[in-house]
Amino acid sequence: xxxxxxxxxxxxxxxxxxxxSIRKMNHVxxxxxxxxxxxxxxxxxxxxxxxxxxxxxxxTGFLQxxxxxxxxxxxxxxxxxxxxxxxxxxxxxxxxxxxPYSSFNPRxxxxxxxMEPLVIQKRFAEEEIEAKAYExxxxxxxAPDYFLRYPHQLSGGQLQRAALGCSLIMTPRLLIADxxxxxxxxxxxAQVLDLIQDLREKLEFSCLFISHDLAVIYHLCxxxxxxxxxxxxxxxxxxxxxxxxxxxxxxxxxxSMGY
Amino acid sequence: xxKLELTNQANPEYTLKVExxxxxxxxGAELVRDVSLAIKPGxxxxxxxxxxxxxxxxxxxxxxxxxxxxxxxxxxxxxxxxxxxxxxxxxxxxxxGNKLGIxxxxxxxxxxxxxxxxxQIDEVLKIHTDLSLSERQxxxxxxxxxxNLPDVKNLAKRYPHELSGGQRQRVLIAMAIINNPQLLIADxxxxxxxxxxxxxxxxxxxxxxxxxQISVLYISHDFSTVNKLCDRVFVLYAxxxxxxxxxxxxxxxxxxxxxxLLLESIPTKEKRGQKLLRMKGRTQDPRGPALNCQFADRxxxxxxxxxxxxxxxxxVTPGHTAACFLLNNKGE
Ligand SMILES: Nc1ncnc2c1ncn2[C@@H]1O[C@H](COP(=O)(O)OP(=O)(O)OP(=O)(O)O)[C@@H](O)[C@H]1O
Ligand SMILES: Nc1ncnc2c1ncn2[C@@H]1O[C@H](COP(=O)(O)OP(=O)(O)OP(=O)(O)O)[C@@H](O)[C@H]1O
Ligand SMILES: [Mg+2]
Ligand SMILES: [Mg+2]
Numbered sequence: 062x063x064x065x066x067x068x069x070x071x072x073x074x075x076x077x078x079x080x081x082s083i084r085k086m087n088h089v090x091x092x093x094x095x096x097x098x099x100x101x102x103x104x105x106x107x108x109x110x111x112x113x114x115x116x117x118x119x120x121t122g123f124l125q126x127x128x129x130x131x132x133x134x135x136x137x138x139x140x141x142x143x144x145x146x147x148x149x150x151x152x153x154x155x156x157x158x159x160x161p162y163s164s165f166n167p168r169x170x171x172x173x174x175x176m177e178p179l180v181i182q183k184r185f186a187e188e189e190i191e192a193k194a195y196e197x198x199x200x201x202x203x204a205p206d207y208f209l210r211y212p213h214q215l216s217g218g219q220l221q222r223a224a225l226g227c228s229l230i231m232t233p234r235l236l237i238a239d240x241x242x243x244x245x246x247x248x249x250x251a252q253v254l255d256l257i258q259d260l261r262e263k264l265e266f267s268c269l270f271i272s273h274d275l276a277v278i279y280h281l282c283x284x285x286x287x288x289x290x291x292x293x294x295x296x297x298x299x300x301x302x303x304x305x306x307x308x309x310x311x312x313x314x315x316x317s318m319g320y
Numbered sequence: 321x322x323k324l325e326l327t328n329q330a331n332p333e334y335t336l337k338v339e340x341x342x343x344x345x346x347x348g349a350e351l352v353r354d355v356s357l358a359i360k361p362g363x364x365x366x367x368x369x370x371x372x373x374x375x376x377x378x379x380x381x382x383x384x385x386x387x388x389x390x391x392x393x394x395x396x397x398x399x400x401x402x403x404x405x406x407x408x409x410x411x412x413x414x415x416x417g418n419k420l421g422i423x424x425x426x427x428x429x430x431x432x433x434x435x436x437x438x439x440q441i442d443e444v445l446k447i448h449t450d451l452s453l454s455e456r457q458x459x460x461x462x463x464x465x466x467x468n469l470p471d472v473k474n475l476a477k478r479y480p481h482e483l484s485g486g487q488r489q490r491v492l493i494a495m496a497i498i499n500n501p502q503l504l505i506a507d508x509x510x511x512x513x514x515x516x517x518x519x520x521x522x523x524x525x526x527x528x529x530x531x532x533q534i535s536v537l538y539i540s541h542d543f544s545t546v547n548k549l550c551d552r553v554f555v556l557y558a559x560x561x562x563x564x565x566x567x568x569x570x571x572x573x574x575x576x577x578x579x580x581l582l583l584e585s586i587p588t589k590e591k592r593g594q595k596l597l598r599m600k601g602r603t604q605d606p607r608g609p610a611l612n613c614q615f616a617d618r619x620x621x622x623x624x625x626x627x628x629x630x631x632x633x634x635x636v637t638p639g640h641t642a643a644c645f646l647l648n649n650k651g652e
Contacts, residue, residue, distance in 0.1 A: 079482065106514070107514075108514055109514055109517050110470065110487055159485045160427065160485060162427075216372045216376055217371070217426065217508065217511075218371025218372060219371060243511045245371050246371050248581050249371045273518075314514070314516075
């Protein structure tokens, strides 16, 4: 075993891509390295199509890297079989998907889907789980009434909040959130950002926060990483990067936000 | 044909006119309570409002695709002068995708997962035009380029899941505009797109609007994009418009406390690490009949009357109205 660092997650020299039907293999991530410390909130920004979701999929194990190393709490996990890895990670890593519509089972109620993973884990008694589910709904600004609703009976932003609730209820060590506030109006977005901030103080978890909205990243994150064509082209403390961006794409982004 | 003739022939004044629309669920929840809005030919109207305020349900009513268990209880929807609330499926087919272009909020449902992107876009042309295969192919690739999709020939052969989130959203936009509709309804078309792509898409909508006098109903939760794109804006709260005016009027001189809240909660450099929400958050309830101001519970300026009566629309300046009793007091 290697020596312990303060890293919760570390990616080393990751190459990844999709074996598409058209081209043989297009490399979406190229020699990408990134680490996330304990309790750190890392913001990930980058142009549409730059590979942000792909990177999230690599961490959660939805996609296997072609090469490279993934360390979770200093242990290498990329070689674990997907199934075993998924099980180990499901306790520790939660993902909020970019498209809230496809992350729910359309035939099960929101309440059921909030409770299901906790029920499987058998960490808590059933009544306790139910109480947690209602609490989680309230935290994301949804009335108890939504417990018994089906996904199609929620608006886009409501579904996005329910998805966040599903992740937070698991008290993960790492929360990966792919555009989790993109379809929320600013008042609800503010409520959700305040919630994440609160929970991070209370529960101490790390975040990889993918967003196209720099204002949101600036508000919430400690560190920011900029992805361009599959590699991290800029990385550093949020304030430093926003004040003095080095990369052209970052400059353009920050300039257009008026920071 | 010049512009005047074109508009006269279809409808003298409005491309779309919604009058006192009320949409309810079978359980009796009032999802949209009383929405009236009108869009002139060539006008871009923004509909902003809280998540869950009824923006998508309003558009679904216009487009005629309300889900099971939800129906129009009251009101009229006139498209080019014709009431389209009770038309046949055939008539609907002649409108949607043809004179009415729609960008749905739910990208995953709007795209068929088993059909290649190029073919899906082409489908719209196949149904509504008699262009030849090669003409259609040119137009499909041309439109894909217009929405800034990369490497279009290759992308056209992919399936929806093989695209990034932002790329899928641009495919939907291509499908909505390929037929040069008279009205484009765009439900959150730039959500989850980065600033550069968002700016490109807004430019594109503007160009289509200007070159062809297409009217646009632009739904968004984001005031900054509305500011860039729209002529007029409707602010919706809990199924009721609470403020209406030109974009300038509403942004520079917001009158409804909810509009103020919306403009205020935007994260800025100064607010880093602080709480963003300076008033009560809220949990959304199923909606019964609106008997008082729906914002009263959260409103820092609310007084007795706000909790007892539903405020009517008061005029602020010509063209600018807001539903807040504070305006009544100002007038007295
Ligand atoms: N299943 C797939 N098969 C083939 N190519 C894919 C697949 N999924 C994504 N891609 C391609 O990989 C690239 C990166 O996609 P990814 O979804 O990671 O982008 P992103 O940074 O999340 O973008 P967005 O901000 O638009 O969501 C894109 O060019 C996309 O077209
Ligand atoms: N099928 C349904 N059955 C019952 N209620 C529904 C159904 N679909 C939506 N609703 C409710 O109707 C209200 C309005 O939803 P709508 O989708 O119009 O919101 P929206 O303004 O588009 O919000 P967002 O910005 O989050 O997309 C919400 O409170 C939602 O929970
Ligand atoms: Mg993505
Ligand atoms: Mg909506």
